[in-house]
Amino acid sequence: MCELLGMSANVPTDICFSFTGLMQRGGNTGPHSDGWGITFYEGKGFRTFKDPNPSCQSRIAELVQQYPIKSRAVVSHIRQANRGGVNLENTHPFTREVWGNYWTFAHNGQLTGYEQLTVGRNQAVGDTDSEIAFCWLMNQLEIRFPVLPVDMTPVFGYFAECCDTLRQLGVYNMLLSNGEYVLTYCTNKLHWITRRAPFGKASLIDEDVTIDFQRETTANDVVTVIATQPLTNDESWQKMVSGEFRVFHLGETVYHSVATDIGLHEE
């Protein structure tokens, strides 16, 4: 299994603190030593840093930890390979341009029967179940919505349905973003926390680091962090349930649904 880390915020925010915790799980406090990647959006553009080497030893991960890149939407992943070789093309996150936006995807879990998914115009470059699932997902959405509607509600509803379909193939925990929205889906393991005023202190589980958010933020900041497992031991993280789909925008939940049964989603 792998670990996911995402962020949605209403002001450009750096993710150095959370990323520091996650990176330790890449071969040090965790077994996820088959590469890592992180995508930061800035407007419609993005930067991705990735490495097929363990994150706890990576020079590039060191830079990302120390250099406060500020972003409103982040998708990150550390990998413990199950499907597909350990190499750069199989390293998450994956990005494709759809509807004139860059969409970036990371997956935690394992799927079976994924070879049958029809990917359409977006082909997988590597050979992971994750990238094929991503290509299938975006293909389904493009067929249903050749042009992106202004009201995203039906789009999110269909995203949730497609995620349910993928959950039928195994474990499908997902982060997906276009820089504006951060979409999350849980099969068995995904947590989130929204930090807002009054801000307090927090301590990382994986490393001896404490942060005082009060000193790092302003009163209007809203910052949501999404992670496979909670990253701090003195805050209340929300555990997502199986079949839960949640969309964040500027740090706030703007769409939420839970599958009441496979194929059925209710807001």
Add this chain to the structure above:
Amino acid sequence: MCELLGMSANVPTDICFSFTGLMQRGGNTGPHSDGWGITFYEGKGFRTFKDPNPSCQSRIAELVQQYPIKSRAVVSHIRQANRGGVNLENTHPFTREVWGNYWTFAHNGQLTGYEQLTVGRNQAVGDTDSEIAFCWLMNQLEIRFPVLPVDMTPVFGYFAECCDTLRQLGVYNMLLSNGEYVLTYCTNKLHWITRRAPFGKASLIDEDVTIDFQRETTANDVVTVIATQPLTNDESWQKMVSGEFRVFHLGETVYHSVATDIGLHEE
């Protein structure tokens, strides 16, 4: 105008030396202060580092200069904006997945009438003439070759024709790669050099750095560097002519043609 830098090599080779020269032109010895980017291929995967800030001041550029990422195919660009704002989505190189490969593109020049180019399924995310030209180019190729043939000769021939069409819109100097091939096209300014045994020494024009390639290479290495302007002052760079299209593979030229007239290309 901008500056391009590319590499094609038969062994994974670092580009630190050439990149060091180029980066000085990003706001120091040159006026190209509107961002920079570099893409390194490793197998079918790639890493891109980019920054809308001047390269001579960039922390990320510093990492790339010091950290010898070894690659067989590299595309790099420093920007002096003419079309499109200075932001991350307008920062070259641009990448799209086509035929199950990541294709990475950088452009030097300025086009007019580019708004009329039909981009098809690959839409531009930013608003530069360059990204639109790239999307149009890949769309033309996909229409002509829905599946990539084993023999690339007709594909390269059509690439050259499409580049000629773009040259009719203005200045179009290009680097394009899928990690295996590095495609180059010249309207008015592009140079290349192939280094092979016996290797000698070379000195950068833009910074007081000399390298002894003999110490850095083995006898079988073949490394081609492509740049807008020569980067060294003690080697013989080949100047490309207007309408010249040249494809490198593992450091060697594998396809070459020159437009004898607009729309006519001869090998």
